[in-house]
Amino acid sequence: MNCHEAQTQLSEYLDGELDPLRNKSVESHLLACPVCRAEADGLADCIRQVAQLPPVDPPPGFAQRVMARALEVEPSLWQKIIAPLRFSAPIQASAAVLIAVLAVLIYRNESPLKNDPLAPSMSTAIAPSTDQRNANSETPLRAAAPKAKLDSRRLRLAEKLATPSAPAISASKDTAAQAADKAEVASAVGELKDLPHRAPIQAQEIATGSENVRPDSNPFVFGPAFSAPFRAGPFAPERMLSPLSEPSADVEFVVRRRESEPKKAAESRRAEADSRAAGALAKRSSESTTPQPNSLTEVKWFTVPAERYDQFKKELAAEATIDSERPIGSMTNDLSARPNRDLLIKVIVLTPLER
């Protein structure tokens, strides 16, 4: 055995861990090698010094403090087993409650779609108010489309919806070739399929999008040109953007403004209006003349509840001379016999005849 082999086994030799044969070999080498013997003596000193380090007692009450902390602060084994179960249950319950709340919120957000599929599409795609348009300005289609084109599309759809008996549904499908129109028209068509199951659509609600400005108690808040504040037709300026955008009115009036006259005369004439109103239609049909193009000054639109049609006509007659009254489409002369129905009335106002 050389010195290297002996020194690598010195720790085991000093610990008595070598087998007898190796132990004897190391012992023989140490007897013969003073260098390795000095190394062994040095290691033995270190072992002895560590082993002779005096034991140090832990602080008094160490075990009690450990037990106190273990029992007071730390949960017992049983608690450690049960605690995760008890803790997981509230988490699962909380998750279930959270899911339920989210579901209710989502349902509430989507319920208008389910309850009244027409409402959101009308308020957004067809006739949104100014605020709604602003709020929905992020819609790519709406943001990209020019306003006139968009308004014209809205009016076409409004026209289709306002005249459910017209073949506008299939027509709208045909004209939905453009990709931008397709979704909107398809939405409107899909909603129109529900029409038989729905209450009659009120024209002004479809066409105006300004329902919120009309108080229920006083529906006639429009028409500054007339004494009775009938609701002026919605989107009148927009309807005049293009002939194609003009909706089909239920009734078309051709009236002629009277020349300026003293107020008293006007009032007396207005008083006579009621008496004239009864036979106005026949009278006008005989008296009226086809207005000359250059005499047409403006076209006004009014939305009038059917039951107030006669009142509207009287007030109209008080303000202007009714040249003609022409029900359009499937409308009959008995317009006032259509409860719960708003009439879209077109009034062509002609300039006074020159005397």
Place this chain on the structure above:
Amino acid sequence: MRDAECVRRLQRGETDAFETLVRRHEKRIFNLVYRMLGDYEEAAEVSQEVFLSAFRAVGQFRGDANFSTWLYRIALNHASTRRKTLGTRQHRLLAIDNAEPLSDPQPSPSDILEKKEIRERVQAALNQLDPEDAEVILLRDLQDVSYDEVARVLKIPVGTVKSRLHRARRALKSRLAPYFCAGRKAV
């Protein structure tokens, strides 16, 4: 009651069995931690954490090894972690001076001074060792743990224990040589 029985009772929720284990092992654990750290107060705190960790984890103790082996492992893990966070060793020597009891009932002043100096040097040398070397020396030479158990505590092969122990002792010897080797006969 043996450790295994205490552990079983503790695992059944009988916490008084834990007190038996604490009282049985507190001194050895405290001394091991104290020699690893060289600071009495730190040793007290870390030792308490060792037992609390054992109490928390006793459900995971499967009984494959002795409870003492398992407890040594926890103690060395805590002590090594704390040792890394501690700063200079200088203050620990002062703590050692104040903490260690004097075993000789009537030592001469020179003996007291000599033994005190020896203890300080040895503890300082231990503190300068790598934690791995200190662990194996303390387990074997201070706690008189067998090679096999050291291997189980440190989770290393017995051959590695032998080589590591030899390397650690030589390292300790080299650190103590300036103080002891020249006048070794006096020690």
